[in-house]
Amino acid sequence: MAIREILEVPDPRLKQVSKPVEVFDDALRTLVADMFDTMYDAPGIGLAAIQVGVPLRVLVIDLQPEDPDAEPQECTAHGGHSHTHRPTRKEPRVFINPVLTPVTEEQSVYSEGCLSVPDIYADVTRPARIHARWQDLDGTMHEAELDDLMATCLQHEMDHLEGILFIDHLSRLKRAMVLKKLEKIRRAA
Ligand code: GNR
Ligand code: NI
Secondary structure: OOOOOOOOOOOHHHHOOOEOOOOOOHHHHHHHHHHHHHHHHOOOOEEEHHHHOOOEOEEEEOOOOOOOOOOOEEEOOOOOOOEEEOOOOOOOEEEEEEEEEEOOOOEEEEEEEEOOEEEEEEEEEEEOOEEEEEEOOOOOEEEEEEOHHHHHHHHHHHHHHOOOOHHHHOOHHHHHHHHHHHHHHHHHO
């Protein structure tokens, strides 16, 4: 369990192209566990390894962010001793070496944010449905067709593996405005 530091623009490491994972070992498990800790702590709905400075093609996603106002849940499992759990998240998912292909001309627009571009939100247009292939922590191959927020988030994360940020999809003028605003926020902090 460890929360790692999230890199922010203009850190040049965010522009690196990440390398495929070739060895599915305990170091990879630790990286993924730390990425979940870091993502939930932030909090965010996705995280790419390069955002914690590791240039490997590894993504974690959980679209079910924890509701901070939810009541702790009484748990009677584990043989009777009573304790409480925080509400469970629906779907922690790991995507290793993902390959995405749009399966429709249809586009969707979503107001995106990024943990590496704090406090900035902007509309980004992306294919609405994608076919995805990826490996899990054991190296087993999976594939699925994904849509809605999962398609948006996976494409946002996939961009990180190519060194691309969501603000790179904006017009040059808008991107300049965003970077200026970020600078201003930083100066004020
Ligand atoms: O937490 C995040 N929210 C989000 C919202 C819309 C589209 C994409 C995202 S991903 C982002 C976390 C992040 O920076 N992942 O790289
Ligand atoms: Ni991001």
